[in-house]
Amino acid sequence: MKRLALLCLALLTVFALAGSALAAYVPEPFDGYPYDDQPDAVIEKDVIVVMGSSNFDPSYPSGSYLQAVAKLFMEQNPNIEVQLNYGSWGDLWNKVGVMLGNRQGPDILVGPREYLLAPGRGGGQWEDILTVPDEYYFDEFEKAVMGPAILESCRFPGREGYMIWPWTNYIDGTGVINGDMVREAGYDPLEIQKNGWTWDDFLKIARVATKDTNNDGKIDQWGSYFGPTVDSDGTRLALTANWCSPIALRLKAEGQTFIDIKTGDFFLDKDAFLKGFTWIQKLVYEEKVIPAESIGASTDECRDAFVQGKTMFCAAGSDILDEVAERNRLIDKGLETGKKVDAYLVPRPKPDKNSPNHPIRVYVYGYYHFKQEPYKGDAHTRNVFKFAKFLANPVFQPLLAHSAFIPSDMRVWMGEDAWFPGILGSDANAQYMEQIAQTWHPRLDLYITMATTTDVQNALTKFRQEVLTPTSEEVYLNKITPQQAVDKLQAALDKIAQDIPKDKRLTSEAPAMVKDLEDFAKKTGQKI
Amino acid sequence: MNLKAAWKRYFEDSKYSEWRWAYIFLAVDLAWSALFLFYPLIRAFIFSLQEFNLSNIGNVRFIGLKNYIDILTDTSGWWHSVKITAMYTLFTVPVNIAIAMGLSLLIHPLGDRSANFYKSAFYLPGVISATVMSVIMIWVFSPMSGLANLILEKLGLPTLRWYGSPDTALLTLMLMIWLSGHGMGVLLYTAALKRVPQSLYEAADIDAASGWSKFWRITWPLLKPTTLYVLVIQLIESFQTFSGAFFITRGGPIRSTEFVNWRIYETFYRYGNFGLASAMAVVLMFVIMVISLVNFKLLGTDVEY
Numbered sequence: 001m002k003r004l005a006l007l008c009l010a011l012l013t014v015f016a017l018a019g020s021a022l023a024a025y026v027p028e029p030f031d032g033y034p035y036d037d038q039p040d041a042v043i044e045k046d047v048i049v050v051m052g053s054s055n056f057d058p059s060y061p062s063g064s065y066l067q068a069v070a071k072l073f074m075e076q077n078p079n080i081e082v083q084l085n086y087g088s089w090g091d092l093w094n095k096v097g098v099m100l101g102n103r104q105g106p107d108i109l110v111g112p113r114e115y116l117l118a119p120g121r122g123g124g125q126w127e128d129i130l131t132v133p134d135e136y137y138f139d140e141f142e143k144a145v146m147g148p149a150i151l152e153s154c155r156f157p158g159r160e161g162y163m164i165w166p167w168t169n170y171i172d173g174t175g176v177i178n179g180d181m182v183r184e185a186g187y188d189p190l191e192i193q194k195n196g197w198t199w200d201d202f203l204k205i206a207r208v209a210t211k212d213t214n215n216d217g218k219i220d221q222w223g224s225y226f227g228p229t230v231d232s233d234g235t236r237l238a239l240t241a242n243w244c245s246p247i248a249l250r251l252k253a254e255g256q257t258f259i260d261i262k263t264g265d266f267f268l269d270k271d272a273f274l275k276g277f278t279w280i281q282k283l284v285y286e287e288k289v290i291p292a293e294s295i296g297a298s299t300d301e302c303r304d305a306f307v308q309g310k311t312m313f314c315a316a317g318s319d320i321l322d323e324v325a326e327r328n329r330l331i332d333k334g335l336e337t338g339k340k341v342d343a344y345l346v347p348r349p350k351p352d353k354n355s356p357n358h359p360i361r362v363y364v365y366g367y368y369h370f371k372q373e374p375y376k377g378d379a380h381t382r383n384v385f386k387f388a389k390f391l392a393n394p395v396f397q398p399l400l401a402h403s404a405f406i407p408s409d410m411r412v413w414m415g416e417d418a419w420f421p422g423i424l425g426s427d428a429n430a431q432y433m434e435q436i437a438q439t440w441h442p443r444l445d446l447y448i449t450m451a452t453t454t455d456v457q458n459a460l461t462k463f464r465q466e467v468l469t470p471t472s473e474e475v476y477l478n479k480i481t482p483q484q485a486v487d488k489l490q491a492a493l494d495k496i497a498q499d500i501p502k503d504k505r506l507t508s509e510a511p512a513m514v515k516d517l518e519d520f521a522k523k524t525g526q527k528i
Numbered sequence: 529m530n531l532k533a534a535w536k537r538y539f540e541d542s543k544y545s546e547w548r549w550a551y552i553f554l555a556v557d558l559a560w561s562a563l564f565l566f567y568p569l570i571r572a573f574i575f576s577l578q579e580f581n582l583s584n585i586g587n588v589r590f591i592g593l594k595n596y597i598d599i600l601t602d603t604s605g606w607w608h609s610v611k612i613t614a615m616y617t618l619f620t621v622p623v624n625i626a627i628a629m630g631l632s633l634l635i636h637p638l639g640d641r642s643a644n645f646y647k648s649a650f651y652l653p654g655v656i657s658a659t660v661m662s663v664i665m666i667w668v669f670s671p672m673s674g675l676a677n678l679i680l681e682k683l684g685l686p687t688l689r690w691y692g693s694p695d696t697a698l699l700t701l702m703l704m705i706w707l708s709g710h711g712m713g714v715l716l717y718t719a720a721l722k723r724v725p726q727s728l729y730e731a732a733d734i735d736a737a738s739g740w741s742k743f744w745r746i747t748w749p750l751l752k753p754t755t756l757y758v759l760v761i762q763l764i765e766s767f768q769t770f771s772g773a774f775f776i777t778r779g780g781p782i783r784s785t786e787f788v789n790w791r792i793y794e795t796f797y798r799y800g801n802f803g804l805a806s807a808m809a810v811v812l813m814f815v816i817m818v819i820s821l822v823n824f825k826l827l828g829t830d831v832e833y
Contacts, residue, residue, distance in 0.1 A: 225672075229781060293671035296692035296781055301672060454581070461799045466604050470782045477693065477781065 046383045047081045051096065052110035056086035073390050080383050107384045175349075176320050179342035181209040181221075181312040189344040193432050199279065202313065202349040206289035209312035223289030224313040225302040229473045258460060258493060261451040262514050264505040266497045270486050275351075277475045277482035285478055295476050309341050318345055321429055345429045451510035459496045467492040569813075575806035581799075588803075595807035606808065608783065609791040616698060616787065617766040620705045625758055627706065628713025629751070633743075635714065636721045647718055651711035662775030665704045666691075691777050694784040701772040701785055709765075713758045720754040721747070756827045760820050767816050788812055 050056070050070075058064045070082045085106070087095070099105050179189040185208035187201065206223025213221050259266050284290045294302070306314035307323045314320060324343040330336040452460075471488045474480045480488075538548060576595055580588045599606045635646045653661065668675045669690035677687040690700045724747060732742045773779050773790040780786075792812070796805035 228778070291672065293687075293689060293692060296689075296777075297670070297672055298666065301670065305672075458801070462605065465794065465799075466608075466783070469780070473694070473781045479694075479782075 045079055045081060046380055047083060048108065048380075048384050048387055049083050049085065049106045050108040050110065050387075051085045051092065051106040053086060053089045053092045056084040056110075069390070070387075073387055077383075077386070080387065082387055107380075108388055174317060174345055174347060175313055175315045176306060176324070176343045177205075177346050178209075178306070178309060178312050179344055180339075181205065182344075184208055189342075189346070190428060193344050193346045193428060196347045197349050198352055198355075199349045200352075203283070203287060203289065206283070206312055207287065210289045219291075220310065222291055222294075222305075222311050223283070224311050224315070225294035225297055225305050226284065226290050226292075226476070227294065227297055227302040227315065228299055229296050229469070229476055258463070259448065259452060259456060259505065261448055261506060261510050261517075264502050266493045268486070268490050268493050270490065273486050273489065274482050277472075277485055280476060281478060281482065284476070292478075306343075307341065309339050315348065318429075321345060343429075345432055448513070451506055451513040453504055453507055455500050456505050459500060463492055463496060572806040572809055575803050576810045577807075578803045580803035580806075581801040591803075595804050596811065598804065599807055599811060606788075606791065609786045609788045612698065612784070612786055613767060613769070613788045616702060616769060617763060620702050620709070621759065621762045621766050623702075623706055624710050624762055625713060625755065628710040628758065629717050629755075631710065631714050632717030632721055633747075635718055643718065647715055650714045653708035654711035658771035659775060661704075661708060662771050665772075666776055669700050669704075691785075692781065694780075694782040697777050697781060697784045701769075701777070704772060705769075709762075712761070716754050716758055717751065720751050724750045752827065756823065759827070760823050763819055763823070764816050767812065767819070 052066075056066050058067050067084060070084055074080060074082055086092070096105070096109060177189055177192065182189045182192065182205055185205040187197075187205055192201070202223070210219060210222050212219050258268060284292050284295070294305075302311075302314055303316055303320055303323065305311045306316070306320065307327050321343060324341050327336060327338075328340040331338060331340050467489060471480075471485050475482060475485045577590055577592060578588050579591045579594075631646075631650060635643050638646070656664075666674075671677065671687075671689040671692040674690065676690065680687050688696055691697045728746045728750075729742060732746060737745070768789055769787050770789040770793065773785050773787050774793065777785040779790045779794070788808070789812070792805050792808045795801050795808060
């Protein structure tokens with residue numbers, strides 16, 4: 001035992017000495033890229049690495065389409081090989097984060113700008129995205145043709161981003177409703193889609209929808225499932241403040257945003273949290289229109305319940321429409337039994353009729369390119385953009401569709417998820433998404449993150465992890481009262497305020513962020 | 529001496545004749561370990577001494593032992609996850625060893641074909657990936673429509689929220705391991721039981737020893753090396769447990785399944801604090817090392833064969 005103790009002691013000593021020695025070493029700060037003066041490399045067979053998630057998975061219509069387009073491109077350009085890499089959503093962003101950190105970003109990344117920003121910002125990679133040679137940008141005419149959506153998506157405080165074309169868009173902050181159940185309660189789903197609805201409307205419809213349909217004494221149809229309490233809580237049903245939020249509350253609810261970036265004060269909107277927590281407990285434990293057992297259920301379980309007609313509402317994005325369409329198709333073909341679901345994409349419910357609609361977030365997918373280290377040469381960059389334009393060309397896309405290069409089942413996918421000038425799709429959901437394209441807003445919490453110091457970010461991370469999420473769960477599971485929860489949150493925030501002096505809370509970028517948010521508030525007519 | 533000459537000498541010198549190929553094969557394995565084990569280990573150690581997060585990737589700096597001090601003084605975070613992991617270990621490892629040993633004692637007297645069938649059957653869950661196993665377990669223990677609740681309902685018993693409640697989430701993850709995590713133990717114990725000399729049992733029969741007495745005085749002591757091995761392996765696995773928290777509970781509800789590895793993962797991937805996460809990983813490695821050494825010290829002394 002003595003020998004063991006000595007061994008541990010020796011290891012710890014070595015460890016401590018090495019740590020202290022290394023602490024004295026401070027490397028030179030990163031000092032730009034050296035390759036601007038390097039000559040072009042000669043490329044005989046150029047390889048373009050493209051990364052995405054299910055975008056390239058051939059088992060999805062979009063992936064199958066992209067693979068086919070890449071193949072066509074390689075046939076036309078035999079000296080270029082296009083490698084389409086795909087993995088799960090989580091894997092993709094883990095890999096991309098590490099790749100960007102090592103300055104080895106893929107040649108093209110297909111994904112939403114919002115996800116890219118988080119890892120991109122830290123490594124200075126956001127700037128790298130912007131430094132693509134001017135000659136490869138779309139010109140002003142092309143930008144104008146693409147409409148305001150692309151311009152807005154490219155804009156970031158004080159900088160102009162580069163994105164080729166928002167080929168597809170995932171709309172979040174919305175929900176889907178079952179048209180039949182809504183009509184049964186005397187409401188018109190199209191009216192809800194057009195003019196929004198309140199939480200009281202939700203409750204009235206949910207009461208009618210919640211029932212025992214096969215008379216076995218057990219309720220088998222519900223207003224909604226509750227869903228995950230962690231991780232997805234920023235966008236799903238469970239996030240309390242989202243339940244009654246105009247932009248101001250959404251800002252406070254999302255990410256590390258419990259700080260006023262104008263003054264540096266920490267704050268908690270007690271009233272909003274109290275109302276949100278109370279409302280959730282009412283729906284689950286008083287009205288019982290949401291099964292308590294569904295608290296913590298997986299996102300998939302909640303989505304499946306909606307797709308199979310077991311729930312009236314699901315807090316999902318536009319992509320669930322594909323799943324509904326697929327199940328309906330299988331029922332038509334006799335491959336699945338059950339009743340078809342008549343789904344409508346709608347805004348989330350709001351507190352009262354006069355409140356603004358719940359803000360809708362759009363993940364604007366684009367094709368991003370990064371500076372390479374080491375630089376592979378202008379010829380390579382040119383090839384990368386040749387392929388990107390080939391994929392995204394606004395003339396090429398409808399031509400492909402017209403010539404039946406895009407099979408009809410893939411067109412459904414494009415019609416539902418894309419708003420590019422009327423390629424396909426003209427039903428109520430497609431029209432609604434076109435309308436959203438004009439009113440969406442970016443992820444505002446990123447502005448807050450960029451305005452705060454690492455100390456604040458770390459403290460708020462710990463706050464979310466150890467106080468906000470578990471306390472919210474305690475409310476959802478009816479273990480504490482909403483008031484107790486709010487008190488807990490306030491106490492924790494007070495402690496953070498004590499620990500971090502006011503002059504160490506905001507970065508030098510904060511004033512620019514404040515201005516941007518204020519401009520945004522003015523533009524949208526909302527209060528920030 | 530140049531490389532070619534050294535290589536030639538290595539193959540011609542008789543003093544290497546017996547071991548030359550062994551060294552070559554070992555070199556391959558060592559190179560593999562160096563690349564995928566030692567190198568990442570050293571990198572993780574270096575990261576652990578740095579302020580290295582998403583906000584400063586371009587300007588990483590050494591901060592000595594600050595990350596370690598932060599971890600060890602973090603009572604609400606790190607020590608909470610250590611407590612959860614320790615509880616999980618305490619209740620899964622001994623139970624799993626007991627299950628594995630019990631099953632092995634039942635399988636041991638069977639004929640070869642039956643024994644092989646059962647050994648394969650119990651080992652099968654170990655072959656399935658953690659992802660698949662977790663998906664199956666979500667289906668079994670889903671509070672809404674899971675198989676476990678269906679069975680409880682049929683038996684007229686109250687249903688449970690399983691992983692959906694902080695009171696039962698950790699227990700559910702333990703149950704998953706109790707149900708599926710003893711394949712390797714069964715294989716090792718059945719092999720070890722074959723090596724126990726039959727004459728000892730015959731002598732015990734002559735002395736009219738009871739079944740319990742035979743187990744306690746013959747089987748148990750002679751299985752001690754195997755038990756030690758299974759214990760150490762399962763302790764390591766248990767301290768590194770991750771898949772249940774990752775695929776099923778996400779560390780919740782109310783932090784009831786926030787294992788050490790889950791915390792490391794969250795710190796690294798979700799919050800992008802690579803330095804702190806690496807320090808946590810190094811501390812975990814030390815903890816596992818110390819526990820394993822203590823086990824070997826305490827249990828490895830009086831083994832006789």
